[in-house]
Amino acid sequence: MNTTTQRIACFGGVYNNYLALEAVCEDARGRGVEDLYCLGDMGAFGPNPDKVFPLLRRFGVKCLKGNYDDSVSRDLPDCQCGYTDPQDNHFARLSYDYTLKNTSEDNKRFLASLPDSISLEIAGVKTLLCHGSPRRTNEFLWESSSPTHLLEMFCEQAKVDVVLATHTGIHWKRELPSGRLFANVGVIGRPANDGQTNVWYTILSVDDNGGVQVESVPVIYDYQRLADEMKSERISGEFIESITSGWWTTCLEILPYKERVRGKF
Numbered sequence: 001m002n003t004t005t006q007r008i009a010c011f012g013g014v015y016n017n018y019l020a021l022e023a024v025c026e027d028a029r030g031r032g033v034e035d036l037y038c039l040g041d042m043g044a045f046g047p048n049p050d051k052v053f054p055l056l057r058r059f060g061v062k063c064l065k066g067n068y069d070d071s072v073s074r075d076l077p078d079c080q081c082g083y084t085d086p087q088d089n090h091f092a093r094l095s096y097d098y099t100l101k102n103t104s105e106d107n108k109r110f111l112a113s114l115p116d117s118i119s120l121e122i123a124g125v126k127t128l129l130c131h132g133s134p135r136r137t138n139e140f141l142w143e144s145s146s147p148t149h150l151l152e153m154f155c156e157q158a159k160v161d162v163v164l165a166t167h168t169g170i171h172w173k174r175e176l177p178s179g180r181l182f183a184n185v186g187v188i189g190r191p192a193n194d195g196q197t198n199v200w201y202t203i204l205s206v207d208d209n210g211g212v213q214v215e216s217v218p219v220i221y222d223y224q225r226l227a228d229e230m231k232s233e234r235i236s237g238e239f240i241e242s243i244t245s246g247w248w249t250t251c252l253e254i255l256p257y258k259e260r261v262r263g264k265f
């Protein structure tokens with residue numbers, strides 16, 4: 001007897017990187033993925049935020065609200081990113097101020113309309129999509145420092161089998177002792193601090209027997225074109241270097257030790 005599989009594509013952190021967004025959506029559609037979901041943070045490091053929204057509509061991407069989206073939609077003074085280090089906050093402010101200034105009022109209204117989370121049932125598997133965590137939009141859940149019992153608690157409290165989140169910028173997954181699953185879907189706005197210029201998104205597959213698989217998918221896009229556009233917009237050189245080198249140069253102090261030492265800086 002043949003089994004059928006339902007698949008969705010999920011990604012976070014577009015970060016104004018409309019070129020990566022287009023490449024990711026085309027890649028997912030080419031793999032036969034039924035639905036595409038963005039787990040928040042349309043804006044940040046990259047150029048020209050209003051280029052993102054037509055692509056979201058063109059590919060029918062369903063979106064939820066990240067901390068950046070909430071701040072931009074309400075003209076708040078900062079991105080609510082959750083940083084505590086002054087250097088991290090300095091670069092976060094540069095990024096946020098640019099995005100806020102260059103996002104149209106129509107797109108701010110769109111961001112304001114987005115839900116904080118999305119609940120799905122895929123072939124009987126209950127799934128929660130959120131930004132940082134089920135309890136806080138800007139919570140950082142890192143692979144090295146997120147205890148399994150906490151991830152189990154999130155699943156139990158939400159009464160779901162799978163939780164998919166983003167916010168940290170680095171993809172990872174963990175199968176839990178209960179049979180549940182937690183995964184960070186990664187971001188598509190900048191590389192994963194791995195020295196590679198590609199970005200990552202995630203495909204969640206569920207077969208009609210309830211079998212669940214999570215696959216992290218790398219996507220190549222025209223990063224040099226993005227870097228050139230960032231230069232023309234006078235965006236910080238540190239952000240451009242991350243795009244062209246694959247190594248994070250900013251917002252590093254939030255990284256736990258194990259994630260920090262994998263990077264260049």
